[in-house]
Amino acid sequence: MQRVFSVAGRALAPSFAWGLIIGWLSVCAGFSALAADALLFSQNFEKESVGKVPDGFLVLDGAFAVKEEGGNKFLELPGSPLDTYAVQFGPAEAENLSVAASIKGEGKGRRYPVFGVGLNGVAGYRLQLSAAKKALELYKDQALKATVEYEWKSGVWTSFRLQMRRVAAGAWKVEGRVWTKGGSEPSGWMIIAEEKEPPQAGRASIFASPFSGTPVQFDDLKVETVETK
Numbered sequence: 530m531q532r533v534f535s536v537a538g539r540a541l542a543p544s545f546a547w548g549l550i551i552g553w554l555s556v557c558a559g560f561s562a563l564a565a566d567a568l569l570f571s572q573n574f575e576k577e578s579v580g581k582v583p584d585g586f587l588v589l590d591g592a593f594a595v596k597e598e599g600g601n602k603f604l605e606l607p608g609s610p611l612d613t614y615a616v617q618f619g620p621a622e623a624e625n626l627s628v629a630a631s632i633k634g635e636g637k638g639r640r641y642p643v644f645g646v647g648l649n650g651v652a653g654y655r656l657q658l659s660a661a662k663k664a665l666e667l668y669k670d671q672a673l674k675a676t677v678e679y680e681w682k683s684g685v686w687t688s689f690r691l692q693m694r695r696v697a698a699g700a701w702k703v704e705g706r707v708w709t710k711g712g713s714e715p716s717g718w719m720i721i722a723e724e725k726e727p728p729q730a731g732r733a734s735i736f737a738s739p740f741s742g743t744p745v746q747f748d749d750l751k752v753e754t755v756e757t758k
Contacts, residue, residue, distance in 0.1 A: 569626075570619035570733070570752035574602040587617040587732065589651070596746070603633075603748040608739045615647070615736035619752035623649065624701060627692035628733035629751040631710045636660060636683040637741040644738070644745050646689045648703075650731020656691040656705035656720070661740075667705055667720045674722035679707065686710035686748070692755050693728055701728060710749075 577583045577595045579602070586593075591614025596605040606614055619628070626648060634642035641660035648654045652670040658681055659666055665679040681687070691705045704718040733752045737745040 566756065567754045568751065569622075569754065570750070572618065572750045573748060574604060577602060582616070585618060589615045589617065589734075591615070591737075601748070603746045604735075605747070606737050606739060606745045608741070608743040608745075611738070611740055611742065613643075613736065613738040615651075615734050617650070617732040617734045618750060619733045621650070621730045621732050623693075623728045623730040625694050625755050625757055626733075627690060627751075627753050627755045629688065629690045629749070629753075630735050630747055631686045631688045631749040632658075632735070632737070632745065632747050633684065633686045634660075634737065634739070634745040635741060635743045637743055640741040641681075641683075642737060642739050642741050642743070642745055645736060646691050647734035647736060648691055648693050648731070649728050650734075653729065653731050654691065654693060654703050655736070656689055656707075658687065658689075658707060665705070665707060665720055667703060667722050669703075669722075669724075674703070675720050677720050679719075682709065688714065688749070690714070693724075694755050695757050699725060699727075701725075 574595050579595050579597050581595055582588055582593050591606050593604055593606055593616050595602055628646045628648055630646050632644050634644055643659050645655055645657035655668040657666045660681040663680055664676050667675040687707055688710045689707050693703050696702050701724040703722045706715050706719040708715055735747045739745050
């Protein structure tokens with residue numbers, strides 16, 4: 530006996546009905562993939578006014594401003610005074626999130642800048658490049674969670690990615706990597722920390738300490754959702 534399917538009371542041939550079902554499942558899968566990896570915030574400063582900070586940015590401290598050089602616009606932090614400065618952007622989220630940015634600084638003599646990206650607000654996680662230590666570091670607030678060796682190149686744009694994701698009930702992973710801008714993003718994570726304490730909602734950030742007395746520049750900011758597995 531041939532099975533007959535119906536939609537809104539109308540009989541459909543089995544082959545046509547299965548085609549509808551498969552098509553609907555494909556659409557659902559597409560929406561699921563989109564939800565698992567969605568762009569929440571993006572800023573490359575190309576449409577922003579020089580000398581200003583774009584709308585939606587929260588400057589915690591520091592004279593950040595859009596600058597232009599060689600036809601490229603970026604956000605710049607001056608080389609003085611010597612302190613730690615940060616600016617937040619994007620939505621306030623707690624987990625399953627990544628932040629990416631490209632950052633350029635320069636060493637001067639034996640002095641080197643410190644800079645990086647953050648998640649989960651002021652007391653959240655920071656992926657920090659400490660050039661003087663030749664190290665890539667992962668902090669939660671002021672606590673060092675992990676560190677790996679990294680040889681930084683002065684005056685070269687370095688790309689950063691930091692993500693926080695839930696991996697099981699009551700368990701999270703914080704993962705980070707850096708690479709030279711223009712090269713291929715590594716597939717693996719360079720630095721990882723496991724977390725049992727639930728993360729707090731907060732905005733993403735970029736930060737720097739211009740200890741070398743030279744400006745630090747930021748570009749290609751992104752905040753995205755990430756898959757939990």
